Amino acid sequence: GENVEQHPSTLSVQEGDSAVIKCTYSDSASNYFPWYKQELGKRPQLIIDIRSNVGEKKDQRIAVTLNKTAKHFSLHITETQPEDSAVYFCAASIGGYSTLTFGKGTMLLVSP
Amino acid sequence: GAVVSQHPSWVICKSGTSVKIECRSLDFQATTMFWYRQFPKQSLMLMATSNEGSKATYEQGVEKDKFLINHASLTLSTLTVTSAHPEDSSFYICSANQGVSNQPQHFGDGTRLSIL
Numbered sequence: 001g002e003n004v005e006q007h008p009s010t011l012s013v014q015e016g017d018s019a020v021i022k023c024t025y026s027d028s029a030s031n032y033f034p035w036y037k038q039e040l041g042k043r044p045q046l047i048i049d050i051r052s053n054v055g056e057k058k059d060q061r062i063a064v065t066l067n068k069t070a071k072h073f074s075l076h077i078t079e080t081q082p083e084d085s086a087v088y089f090c091a092a093s094i095g096g097y098s099t100l101t102f103g104k105g106t107m108l109l110v111s112p
Numbered sequence: 113g114a115v116v117s118q119h120p121s122w123v124i125c126k127s128g129t130s131v132k133i134e135c136r137s138l139d140f141q142a143t144t145m146f147w148y149r150q151f152p153k154q155s156l157m158l159m160a161t162s163n164e165g166s167k168a169t170y171e172q173g174v175e176k177d178k179f180l181i182n183h184a185s186l187t188l189s190t191l192t193v194t195s196a197h198p199e200d201s202s203f204y205i206c207s208a209n210q211g212v213s214n215q216p217q218h219f220g221d222g223t224r225l226s227i228l
Contacts, residue, residue, distance in 0.1 A: 034216055043205060043219040044156065089155060099146065100207075100217060104155045 002027040004092050006103025014111055019080050021106045023090035024072040030092040033073045034100070035064060038087045047088075048075070080110045115139055116208050118220025126228055127198060133191045133223045135206030141186035142208035146217065147179075150203040162189040196227045 003026040013019050025033075031052035036044035050057045050064045050073065057064050061080075066073040077084060087107050091100040115138040123131050135145055143164050148156040160170045160181050168181035178200075180192040189208075193200055203224050207217040 036219075041203075041222075041224070043221050046216055046218070049216055099158055099161060101158075102155045 002030055002092055002101040004090060004101050004103045006090050006106060008106060009104065010107045010109070012109045012111065013080050015080060015082060017080055019075075019077045019084070019108055019110075021075045021088055021090070021108070022072060023074070023092075023103050024070075025092040025101075026071065027092070027094075028068075028071065029094050030101075032093050033064070033066060034091050034093075035062075035075050036089045036091065038089065038105075040086075044089060077108075080108075082110050082112050084108060085110045114218045116142075116206065116218045116220040118206055118223055120223060121221055122224045122226075124226045124228065125196065128195055129227075131193045131196055131225060133193075133204055133206075133225075135189045135191070135208065135220050137187045137208045137218075140208075140210050142189075142210060143186065145183060145189040145206055145208045147181060147189075147191050148205045148207065150205060150222075152203075156205065159191075164189075193225065196225070198227045201225055201227045 006023045034049035037047045038044040048062050048064050050066050061078045063076040087105045089105045090103040093100045117136045119134045145162040147159045150156050158171050159174045160168045162168045162181050162183040164183045164186050170176045183189040203222050205222040207219045209215045209217045
């Protein structure tokens with residue numbers, strides 16, 4: 001089955017800095033890669049996703065890049081703000097409507 | 113759009129009690145719903161995939177007689193934790209999508225289950 005590795009497990013940055021979280025996946029058949037943000041005790045919220053036919057996608061301060069050959073994808077957050085502090089999960093699946101395999105999560109701490 | 117409602121949000125009960133958690137898709141029909149369990153400071157672990165009108169598919173290591181799943185309609189799936197024990201205490205989250213390609217999964221608010 002699919003295996004998703006996520007690094008780092010914890011990331012501390014100063015407000016205004018950029019943050020990068022990286023994930024690798026094992027199943028070359030995976031073609032859908034969402035990123036979720038989860039605040040303590042709350043539901044995971046989809047913040048951005050990318051499909052294998054695209055190498056990069058951007059939405060304001062958030063961007064995701066995908067390297068199919070190397071089987072890794074990354075989340076980039078620019079101009080970080082304290083409200084960006086949360087746990088971020090990457091995931092991979094085939095088709096987007098099938099089961100998601102999650103990474104172990106990255107706790108992002110943005111200090112004012 | 114694509115709202116998933118989960119109820120209850122918090123349950124505290126005695127050991128041996130059975131607890132039912134509901135997951136509803138409010139504005140779309142969900143042919144497939146997923147049930148996850150999340151322990152503190154850990155990732156979401158898929159427990160089972162619930163398909164409307166058929167038996168759920170359980171992940172390895174998840175007891176199907178312990179965690180009963182029913183997906184009787186296109187908008188409702190239920191998870192029943194039978195004879196719950198303290199080790200079943202966890203955060204249970206459901207998600208749903210329309211089963212159509214290019215539609216992401218949407219999560220419910222989760223249910224925090226505490227067994228005394």
